[in-house]
Amino acid sequence: MNYNDNVPPERMSFLTNRQGKPESGYKKIKGWSIMIRLIASDIDGTLVRESSHHINPEYYDVIRALKKKGIRFCACSGRQYKSILELFAPVANDIYFIAENGGLLRTKNEILFQWTIAEKYIHPLIADLRRETNSDITISKAECTYTECGTHRDPFVFLRDSYKYAVEDLYSLDYMDKAGVLKFSMYHPTDAESDCDWLFRSHWANKMRIVCSGANWVDICAMNAGKGEAYALLQEYLGIDKEETVYFGDNMNDLTAFGETGTSYTVANARSEVQNEADIVTASYKEDGVLKVLKSFL
Numbered sequence: 015m016n017y018n019d020n021v022p023p024e025r026m027s028f029l030t031n032r033q034g035k036p037e038s039g040y041k042k043i044k045g046w047s048i049m050i051r052l053i054a055s056d057i058d059g060t061l062v063r064e065s066s067h068h069i070n071p072e073y074y075d076v077i078r079a080l081k082k083k084g085i086r087f088c089a090c091s092g093r094q095y096k097s098i099l100e101l102f103a104p105v106a107n108d109i110y111f112i113a114e115n116g117g118l119l120r121t122k123n124e125i126l127f128q129w130t131i132a133e134k135y136i137h138p139l140i141a142d143l144r145r146e147t148n149s150d151i152t153i154s155k156a157e158c159t160y161t162e163c164g165t166h167r168d169p170f171v172f173l174r175d176s177y178k179y180a181v182e183d184l185y186s187l188d189y190m191d192k193a194g195v196l197k198f199s200m201y202h203p204t205d206a207e208s209d210c211d212w213l214f215r216s217h218w219a220n221k222m223r224i225v226c227s228g229a230n231w232v233d234i235c236a237m238n239a240g241k242g243e244a245y246a247l248l249q250e251y252l253g254i255d256k257e258e259t260v261y262f263g264d265n266m267n268d269l270t271a272f273g274e275t276g277t278s279y280t281v282a283n284a285r286s287e288v289q290n291e292a293d294i295v296t297a298s299y300k301e302d303g304v305l306k307v308l309k310s311f312l
């Protein structure tokens with residue numbers, strides 16, 4: 015795993031530090047009484063409507079109450095960090111963030127780890143995507159997402175106005191500095207997965223992690239980046255065992271995290287493939303299904 019070069023060596027002590035476990039609540043799951051110490055949740059389609067920047071404010075109170083009980087919370091999304099930060103602003107100091115589909119793990123105050131795409135892949139991938147797809151390309155770094163579609167059409171407008179991204183349009187993505195790229199996202203107005211079907215069967219599938227993140231998005235990250243990898247590393251960082259964790263998600267990009275958690279939840283509006291993989295299916299985001307489960311941990 016490629017750790018962020020900005021992390022000083024002394025921070026790596028967490029890999030062997032398993033001291034100081036806080037008191038936590040217990041949850042009876044599948045007949046077992048399990049101590050829960052860490053909960054992570056996807057956002058779009060799980061907590062809120064896709065691309066919405068409005069969340070039930072009761073989540074903030076519950077996150078604070080969970081923290082008092084010794085249970086940490088992590089917002090885990092394909093979104094840009096800035097978008098997640100604004101959505102969870104009232105509790106930003108109390109939670110962890112996994113952004114860019116696992117490409118970035120951080121707190122409000124510092125980047126803990128980031129997984130970047132090898133610079134040698136950037137321009138060849140851009141060329142192939144332009145030639146083979148009708149979708150628009152966006153490229154994300156830690157602080158900004160870049161487009162080449164112009165400032166008066168989607169995905170630029172969609173990212174800026176709905177997701178509240180920091181986004182900059184370049185005349186051509188060829189002019190962008192190749193260093194520090196966390197994610198490519200392919201945007202299609204109706205069906206990104208179908209439009210990018212060729213990508214899942216291309217040679218890029220052996221070099222990059224390619225996942226569907228929603229109806230409009232297919233994401234491309236470094237092969238060793240993903241929500242599951244980032245969530246597993248957060249558990250190591252906090253000294254928390256896998257069995258003491260819970261994860262909520264609704265789409266294909268959440269499946270790696272399902273494999274790195276003690277209990278996986280999905281929502282009633284999730285894709286059927288995700289419902290088949292989850293341990294438990296709860297009510298949809300429209301019914302605040304995740305919120306109800308979180309309250310049960312208090």
